Amino acid sequence: xxxxxTFHQHVIEALQKDNxxxxxxxxxxxxxxxxxxxxxxxxxxxxxxxxxxxxxxxxKTFGELSFxxxxxxxxxxxxxxxxxMRVEHPDRLLFLAVPIVAYKTKFNERxxxxxxxEQNIKLIIYDPHKxxxxxxxx
Amino acid sequence: xxxxxTFHQHVIEALQKDNxxxxxxxxxxxxxxxxxxxxxxxxxxxxxxxxxxxxxxxxKTFGELSFxxxxxxxxxxxxxxxxxMRVEHPDRLLFLAVPIVAYKTKFNERxxxxxxxEQNIKLIIYDPHKxxxxxxxx
Numbered sequence: 001x002x003x004x005x006t007f008h009q010h011v012i013e014a015l016q017k018d019n020x021x022x023x024x025x026x027x028x029x030x031x032x033x034x035x036x037x038x039x040x041x042x043x044x045x046x047x048x049x050x051x052x053x054x055x056x057x058x059x060k061t062f063g064e065l066s067f068x069x070x071x072x073x074x075x076x077x078x079x080x081x082x083x084x085m086r087v088e089h090p091d092r093l094l095f096l097a098v099p100i101v102a103y104k105t106k107f108n109e110r111x112x113x114x115x116x117x118e119q120n121i122k123l124i125i126y127d128p129h130k131x132x133x134x135x136x137x138x
Numbered sequence: 139x140x141x142x143x144t145f146h147q148h149v150i151e152a153l154q155k156d157n158x159x160x161x162x163x164x165x166x167x168x169x170x171x172x173x174x175x176x177x178x179x180x181x182x183x184x185x186x187x188x189x190x191x192x193x194x195x196x197x198k199t200f201g202e203l204s205f206x207x208x209x210x211x212x213x214x215x216x217x218x219x220x221x222x223m224r225v226e227h228p229d230r231l232l233f234l235a236v237p238i239v240a241y242k243t244k245f246n247e248r249x250x251x252x253x254x255x256e257q258n259i260k261l262i263i264y265d266p267h268k269x270x271x272x273x274x275x276x
Contacts, residue, residue, distance in 0.1 A: 031206055031249060068169055072214030079213060079257070080206075084249050109167060111222050119217070 005127075007061045008044065011097050015057070018107045022050040029057050031084050045081060047092065054092045056085065057124060062102035071112065078121055098123040100134055145180065145199045148266045149235050154194070156271055160231040165194050169222050183219060186232065192230045194223065195206040195262060200240035209250065216259055238272055 024047035037064055047056050052096045057083060062075050074096060084096050099106065106112065116123070125135040150160055162185035185194045196219060198212045212234060220232050236245065241263045244250065254261070261275040 033147050068218075069211070073207070073210045074214065074216075075217060076210030076213035078251060079217075079252060080210060083256070111218060114221050115217060118221070122247060 003064065004061050007099065008046075008059050009026060010131045011057065011059045011126050011130045012046065012135045014126050015048050018050075018133055019131050020050045020055075023047045023049050027089075029081060029084050029088060031080055045094075047089075051058070054089075056081070056089065058094065059095050059097045060099075060102075062106075067102065067106050071106075074083045074089075075115065075121070076108075077117065079119065093122065095122045095124045095136075097126055100125050100127045145237065145266050146184075148195050148269045149195065149197045149262075150184065150263050151269045152271045153186050154266050155269070156188075158193075161185045161192075164247050165227075167219060167222050167226060169218055177182045183232075185227075192227075193221070194227065194230050194232045196232065197235040198201050198240075200237060200244075205244050206238065211242075212267050213257065213259070215251065217257065231260065233260045233262045233274075235264055238265045240261050243263065244257075 002095065012025065015022065017041070026044040028049040029045060033065040045058050047055050049055075058078055059075070062070050064070070076096065078096050085092060085094060104121075107116070115121070123135075124133055125137065126133050150163065153160065164182040165185040167183060183194050183196050185192070189195075197210070198208065198215055202208070203211065205237050213269075216232065216234050223230060223232060241261075245254070253259070262271055263273040264271050
């Protein structure tokens, strides 16, 4: 199984351990006339619910392309989905799921921190080996 | 020559016809500790000057991957470079160069328009066949 799909399953398991119910896998969002599940270049988005709280999660693996190239794609996809979801899923908060190693080694760069803050990007840090969520950064 | 490199040359020629002097090709920007010219996944950025006006241009080809995947990467790179340049090149305005066909067929989608507006992304629309700039959108 591709690393992307393995990590996808690990994040699902981590959310379930944290008492989230996965409600959509994938969450189909129509972006610029294209349904997201046939947008093969993008990561699949999942949706989960706990009590009244509803979230959508863009799961990033990192490590297949260069970090910065993956980061560009992740930020562009996040912003596009958030803008789209404002109309289609206004009650759902979007998170970017980042593996702990990428978070610890790369996200401390100043420009990355600046962008996360300025763009108000909410993060879920996950440990793909332990299959747990280590941090929610809202 | 790859389409990417051909279009890169066409934009340079189009800017020169418009009385811009190309001052850097590529413009080296250090993004998250990585010098941009060795970031192979990204498009090269060029810098130009006309009188006192200084610009940097991220040239996008579109058409090699799916439109939306290219768009994600373009937006992510644009935002990252703009944030980086604020420190390194505060007097230089960043533009995203988009070929006219992609602009006419794809950029009229509502979500794309919303993102361009909200993120305040400045565009140069170019015709790669005539090698001219058809529109500046500030």
